[in-house]
Amino acid sequence: MFRFRLALLVLVLGLTGSMFAADDKVVHDKAVTFFVTSDSHYEATRNLDRNDRNKVTIERMNAIPGTPWPEKLGGGSIGKPMGVLVLGDLIDLGDRKDESALMWRHFETQFGFDGTDGLLKYPLYEGWGNHDGPPIGKEKFGFSLQLQLKHRNAQRKKAGRISNVSENGLHYSWDWNGIHFIMANLYPADKQHAKVRYSLPWHDPQMALQFIKDDLKANVGDSNRPVIIMSHCGVDTDWWHPEDWAEFYKGVKPYNVIAYFYGHSGTGLRKWKPEGEEKPLDCINTGQTEKGFFAVEITDKRMRLAYQIKKDPKLLENVEWEWKYLLDKPLTIGK
8 A cells, every 4th residue: 555655646746747847847738828918008197088998908808817718719718817918108108297107107007017006907017119218317307117117127026927137127038837928128129220210219129139039048948938029019110120120030030939929000910021931920919908908828739819809999888899810829839
């Protein structure tokens, strides 16, 4: 009997170790669910109806777990998200006298930080966009949104919610059940392209691409683990130069990047690759918070996602929702 119990204990420990590796390098059957939105553009004193429409969307995020996925994606219940990603243009203008700080307070009140301090019931992971203000120290009116993000990233790191933060405190990465996430903020380049002089210094990406490359080398390597990269801008943004798009692709090509999420320019799905390359990136344009958000679920076999959108985004009561932009992508995990 003792030998039987001992053998059973060894078997259980072996199975547990194979599913939940201590360094979180193994993707197992447990689904990872998260929500993604962008361009919330919180206002201070004008156009406050936008803030109200954002509130309706956040309330929908809180309520949607347990409701069904679209039948075209296989149905089943939407899980509780591990977090919500907000991909830039958090506020409408990041360096407006007497208003930017108030815009930020509206953002904090609704989205919060860790799922306990705002309207949103889940932890938040945000990055900055072109509306959110210049680099730290370049602001004119005493408020820096990027400084707020730097402080929040330090708190996230201390709490163990993220694992790696760039030297400037702005770009960061983390793992959810073996899936690696990288927040690259404005767009994944190191500095603004010499051929594009538009709106400096606001459009300085501040070494985001170098952070991505260093982070992937250190934290993913040749494991073939799935990677999610996100920023505010996509490859349809003219001041993120096409030559830099190609450099970004070159930097992530050796890795298993299963999706690139971004905001800024609308909503929808597209595949993109530089000329001459074979494997495209799945690019998901996440739309405006006042209109809706993407729900995403990833297992060791597939990624499925869809956009939950208001039929009439102007309504604040009796809002009807529908699904658009469905994607079901098979995955290959591990070497």
